[in-house]
Amino acid sequence: MLGASGEAMAIAVSRAGGLGSFPAAGSTPDQIAAACAAIREATTAPFAVNLFVLDPARPDPVDVRAAMDRLAPWRERFRLPPQAVPNQWAQPFDEQFAALLDIAPPIASFTFGVLARERIDALQARGVFVIGTATSVAEARAWAQAGADAICAQGFEAGGHRGSFLELAPEAAVGTLALVRLIRRAVDLPVIAAGGIADGAGVAAALVLGADAAQVGTAYLLCEESLIAPAWRRAIEAAPDDPTRLTRAFSGRWARGVENAFMREMRACERDVPAYPVQNALTQELRAASARDGLADAMSLWAGQAVRLVRPGRAADVTAELWGDARAAFGAAARLADGRGEFPA
């Protein structure tokens, strides 16, 4: 979870028997190498490294100016100086990929796009297991055709950015329940269910649907190892029922978070902002200033639909509890199938 977890979370989850993942999309090649070395030093358990598949951004300067003008009143509110055009829109993917190939972690996962077959071949030749994120059957097929080893089926409920790369409209988004079943039927690869899974019953449900594993993000946000700012933490702790919405306003890519003032006020123009990573880079200082002031108004409060289920604790305990409760849910479901007992609340 870029911006929310780092190597400490990955180490804790992998040590506890889950598959910890290092979010490398915001890192330079040297930073990726250092994080992987630290994880390998701390545990011999498998771990994953995650990257965003991005082409270099070449935005129209007129669109960039318009986006900066839209953000100017927000920068004034947070006492930021007028915005300068950033030197870099995102870390260059080609350089990150070269580093990843060199490091050869046990598992690499990708979102926002599909890798070329030669790149998947190169990773696999180095012994890397490749996971591609799909939010539709067409995207799962694209990853399968490119040679991926497994598909992460990311449903509409998921927190943070959606991995979509073929169908970007939120109206076309499919929920985890349907998506896992559809991808399972369409593609002969292991499927990892993601989106809205935040407790043991959710993990058990994903496996009953035919998923080979469950991917959990939001449920780790209040962990001791989580890197989220205090205002984000408070927004999650105090989240009302049904608090999350999809927005394009922070980054130029649809993402789910707890609704705040920025999301509400930018809603009318969110479809006009430049595509990721341009808008993301343009809002970076504003989001940091909002966090600095301890205000949730202009930070991205990424979280999934199941945010009300999140509990604090150590990542190792959350991992153990997810699996322990999933086993209990399987037992309850078996008793239910036999006409004995009720499913626990």
Ligand SMILES: Cc1cc2nc3c(=O)[nH]c(=O)nc-3n(C[C@H](O)[C@H](O)[C@H](O)COP(=O)(O)O)c2cc1C
């Ligand atoms: C704060 C946050 C950051 C995320 N960052 C990434 C990321 O860097 N790469 C990625 O592939 N997915 C990212 N995701 C999506 C997760 O991998 C996962 O699909 C999602 O959290 C599952 O849904 P859930 O949040 O309902 O558990 C992020 C999710 C959250 C909540």
